[in-house]
Amino acid sequence: MNIVLIGSGNLATQLSLAMKDAGQHILQVYSRTEEHACELAEKIGCRYTADVDEIDKNADIYVISVKDDAISELAERVSKMVVKGVLVHTAGSISMDVFKGKVQHYGVLYPMQTFSKNRQVDFRPIPCFLEASDDVTLETIRQLAESVSDHVVLADSAKRKKIHLAAVLACNFTNHCYRLAEKVLQEEQIDFNLFLPLIDETAKKVSVLSPKQAQTGPMVRYDVGVMNMQIDLLNDDRTKQIYRLMADSIHEDATSTDDTCRQPKA
Template identity: 40%
Template sequence: MLTVVLIGTGNVAGHLYHQLLLSNTVKLVQVFGRSSEALTPFSEVATTTNYKELYAADVCIIAVKDSAIAEVSKELKHLKGIIVHTSGTQPMSVLNNAKVGVFYPLQTFTKNKQVDFRSIPFLLEANEETTLETLKLLAQEFTENIHLVNSEQRKQLHVAAVLVNNFSNHLFYWAEDLCKEQNLPFAILLPLIKETVAKLETLSPKAAQTGPAVRKDTETMQKHIALLTEPLQKKIYQLMSESIIATYEKKL
């Protein structure tokens, strides 16, 4: 049975924690946190705020913010097991141990919002073959959607993930505000949002594109820009439209 120590108490750590508790072949033996208060939701296993009290385990998962990974790794030099981080952007080289790797779940995690781990891609990287095989076994406890990806590929994927998740969600927020201004429910847009995503199961994003920019309908675009009150929103709308036009101008 693989044993795991989890470093961190944030969103990613919380979701990994609950999933690991369900496993019959992987044992989560301890969670590290910066404070006893932060560790309260992790009470079903041993916890500690002291790096020197960390248990020996086959794998130690660092699930903290990117800027803290290197410093945390320095505190783990006494551990003999595999040390991995869960970052989409940090290279494997930020880890200072003999056996290191990356254990990156490509998904957005929000507190108190359950996710289906079976559908989540896990991107793996390791500095040696035996370490990689161990990480594959660990990943199989979460999903069958496992990919071997190097640090450069993972960085590019993270940019792509920000585009499709963070940026699109901010546009949803912006659209919600526009609805509120007219006393309309944001839910009126949900069928459109769902269809936009559903089409990507059978069409490429390029083939699925619709709207005034792809038709080069400048009159409609100018009317939209005039309706927007924030200068930054006007600029974003203009730049997005220009990007769409540039993508499809040969077709036009």
């Protein structure tokens, strides 16, 4: 499959490396920053450009992997040059309709993972959520997705927005909690690496227990004495507020009668 990659950020970098390893033919990389386009093109062995008007017009599929607020403008410009190719974007929260009325064949390929440019990931276990304008286009996008991932799932725009929201809560919010913990430890010059076994075990538990069943700590018991002491140890009002909100949310969930949580694995 002949592919033009539009973007050179974290996701674009890792997806392009996975596509290359899968034997896909990447014709060209476009980025508005020429240095970034050149850097990625060298990694995957293809041409590059920083001029939208120079994007190759003969690709089978154009993968737009840029910031969410740049997708619409790029879709508008690229669609004026694409005659037969499929346009897809890789965003979780942007509707497929961003392409509607611009091109005939379009869709979404959303890999749900956290990506960094310089940390290569194994794409095979990463779920990829697909949506397409028609069945023929869906088959094209599916072939590309299945070449890099073992978990390809159909999800319309409304469902994908909820998936992305859940991903933000599970990943970005969790990582920020790591950062808040790191700042507390830095005050006492304690190595954050000492917390990696705790972080690893917390992540491993939810592979066999639901998050509700895996929750422990003073908030579950609502140990007010411990919680107030910990709040007093925090040095800024924002983090104190986060602590209180999280504490109440954890306790309310732990004591609720909600039985919709995932059943533990055998």
